[in-house]
Every structure is written in C-alpha cells, then in structure tokens.
Amino acid sequence: EVQLVESGGGLVKPGESLRLSCAASGFTFSTYTMNWVRQAPGKGLEWVSSISSNSRYIYYLDSVKGRFTLSRDNAKNSLYLEMNNLRVEDTAVYFCARDFKPQGILAMPAGSWGQGTLVTVS
Amino acid sequence: EIVLTQSPGTLSLSPGEGVTLSCRASQSISTSYLAWYQQKPGQAPRLLIYGASSRATGIPDRFSGSGSETDFTLTITRLEPEDFAVYYCHHYGSSRTFGQGTKLEIK
Numbered sequence: 001e002v003q004l005v006e007s008g009g010g011l012v013k014p015g016e017s018l019r020l021s022c023a024a025s026g027f028t029f030s031t032y033t034m035n036w037v038r039q040a041p042g043k044g045l046e047w048v049s050s051i052s053s054n055s056r057y058i059y060y061l062d063s064v065k066g067r068f069t070l071s072r073d074n075a076k077n078s079l080y081l082e083m084n085n086l087r088v089e090d091t092a093v094y095f096c097a098r099d100f101k102p103q104g105i106l107a108m109p110a111g112s113w114g115q116g117t118l119v120t121v122s
Numbered sequence: 123e124i125v126l127t128q129s130p131g132t133l134s135l136s137p138g139e140g141v142t143l144s145c146r147a148s149q150s151i152s153t154s155y156l157a158w159y160q161q162k163p164g165q166a167p168r169l170l171i172y173g174a175s176s177r178a179t180g181i182p183d184r185f186s187g188s189g190s191e192t193d194f195t196l197t198i199t200r201l202e203p204e205d206f207a208v209y210y211c212h213h214y215g216s217s218r219t220f221g222q223g224t225k226l227e228i229k
Contacts, residue, residue, distance in 0.1 A: 035218070037167075045159070045167060045210055047218035059216055062123075095166055100178065109157035109214040111178060113166035 002026040002112040004096045009117030016086055020117060022079040022096030027112075030054075030074035031102040035110050036081050038092035038119075048094070049081065053103040064090075086121045093118050124148055124213050126221035134229040137203050143196045143224045145211030150191045157212040158187055158196045160205075161223075167210065171196060203228070 008020040020036070036048040049060045049070040058070050069082040079096055093116040100111025125148040135141055145156070154174040159167040169178040171187035174194055184199045198205055206228050211221040 037220075044208075044223045045161070045212075045220040047212075047220060050216075050218065057216070059218075097166075100169060100172060106173075107153070107155050107215045109155075109169060109172050109212055109218075110167075111169045111172075115166060 002098065004098060004112060004114035006094065006096045006114045006117035009094065009119045011120045011122065012086055014086060014088055014121055016121075017082070017084045018086065018119060020081040020083065020094055020096075020119070022081075022114060024077045024079065024096075024098065027098070028102070029072075029077040033099040033103050033108070034072060034079045035097045035099070036070065036079075037095045037097055037110065037113075038090075039095070039116070040089075040092040043092075046092070051079070083119070086119075088121050091119060091121045123217065124151065124219055126211050126213060126219055128209075128211055128221035128224045130224060131222075132225045132227060134227050135201055136229045137201050139201050140197070140199045141201060141226065143198075143209055143211075143226075145189075145194045145196070145221050147192045147194070147213065151194075151213055152191065153215065154190060155213060155215045156187075156189070156194050157214060158185075159210045159212060160207045161210065162207045170209075198226075201226075 003025045035050045095116045096114040097110035098112040099108040156174045158171040161167040
C-alpha cells in the first residue's frame with residue numbers, strides 16, 4: 001500500500017523558515033516524480049513544486065521561486081521542501097503527492113497523496 | 123502559464139441526476155495533459171481522470187472525461203450521495219496548475 005507521511009509543519013513568523021519532509025513507502029520511490037501541492041484554509045488546490053525521479057528536473061510555482069527548495073533522497077525514500085522567507089500567504093496545508101504512474105514518456109498527474117501538514121505563517 | 127477556469131462555481135443537484143462540469147484553458151493543452159480530482163472536506167484529493175478521458179484505478183464508470191485543446195468536461199451520470207464534493211481540473215506537465223474548483227452540493 002502506498003503511504004506518504006508529511007511532517008515538519010507548524011507556526012512560524014513571517015520571514016522565518018521551515019523544512020517539510022515526506023516519508024514514502026509501499027512503492028519504488030526512485031521511479032516516480034514527486035510533488036508538493038498546498039491548500040490555504042477554505043481555498044482551492046495550488047501546485048507548489050515537482051521533482052523528477054532522479055532530481056534532474058525541478059519546477060516551482062512562480063511565487064515560491066527563490067524561497068523554496070525541493071529535494072529528494074532516493075536512498076531514504078524521502079522528499080523535502082525547504083521553505084525560507086515565509087510569507088503570510090504561504091499559510092496552507094501542504095500535501096506530498098506521488099505521480100500516478102512511474103516516470104516515463106508521458107507526463108502524469110499526482111495519483112497518491114498524503115494527509116498533509118499545516119503550515120501557519122503569522 | 124496556462125490558467126484553468128471552471129464553471130459553474132457551485133451546483134445544487136439531487137442524487138440520481140446527471141451533471142457536466144466545465145474546465146476552460148487559457149491556451150491550448152495540445153498534449154491532453156488534463157486531469158480531474160474529487161475532494162471531500164478534510165480529505166486529500168482523489169484522482170478521477172487523467173489524459174482528459176482515462177479513468178484512474180478504481181473509478182466508477184459513471185465518471186467520464188472528454189475534451190481537447192481548450193475545452194474539457196467531466197460528466198457524472200446518476201449522482202450517488204458520495205459524489206457530492208468539490209471537483210478540480212488540473213493541467214500537468216513541467217508546470218502544473220489547478221482550476222478554482224466546482225462545488226457539487228445536494229439540493
């Protein structure tokens with residue numbers, strides 16, 4: 001069974017930093033593109049960042065470029081999101097999500113999700 | 123950057139009815155990299171459709187997706203009580219984006 005467990009959320013002040021982690025199990029982590037998607041309280045979904053299986057390609061939402069850094073450790077089956085210079089508008093539940101199928105020729109959407117970790121910037 | 127606009131914002135329907143949700147892209151999604159998700163309160167999203175029209179694993183056949191270029195739809199025939207939720211369309215690829223969502227509520 002695919003499991004994605006996020007951790008590292010919490011309450012911070014504007015300008016401070018947080019590091020989110022996502023522990024993956026139940027699948028071959030090193031073959032999947034991984035993602036972070038966030039959801040502000042009472043709002044819709046917002047894609048934040050994606051990383052290819054071998055970390056060669058990393059993409060970010062424009063509003064987090066230069067502040068957030070996505071990385072992964074395939075040996076530890078873990079995904080990380082380093083968030084610096086946090087803003088009030090970064091307040092959200094952050095979901096770790098695995099692409100639906102292993103990385104291949106065709107792009108895939110996220111198909112398995114964790115339960116999320118809440119980041120509050122206030 | 124592709125912007126996805128969903129309509130309507132909210133729909134009030136009764137179980138047993140059918141519904142079609144719309145998602146319009148600001149520019150052509152020629153690769154058909156368009157997905158649909160269902161989200162219930164307090165839960166993570168659930169992938170329903172990918173590639174504009176392919177059902178994800180375990181999704182009932184009352185859910186179907188169609189469309190191309192800039193206009194996409196999600197159709198649910200014979201609404202079940204568990205189908206009342208928020209639905210998001212989603213463009214994926216190197217950059218990704220979500221529509222603002224359509225809330226399906228019980229009439």
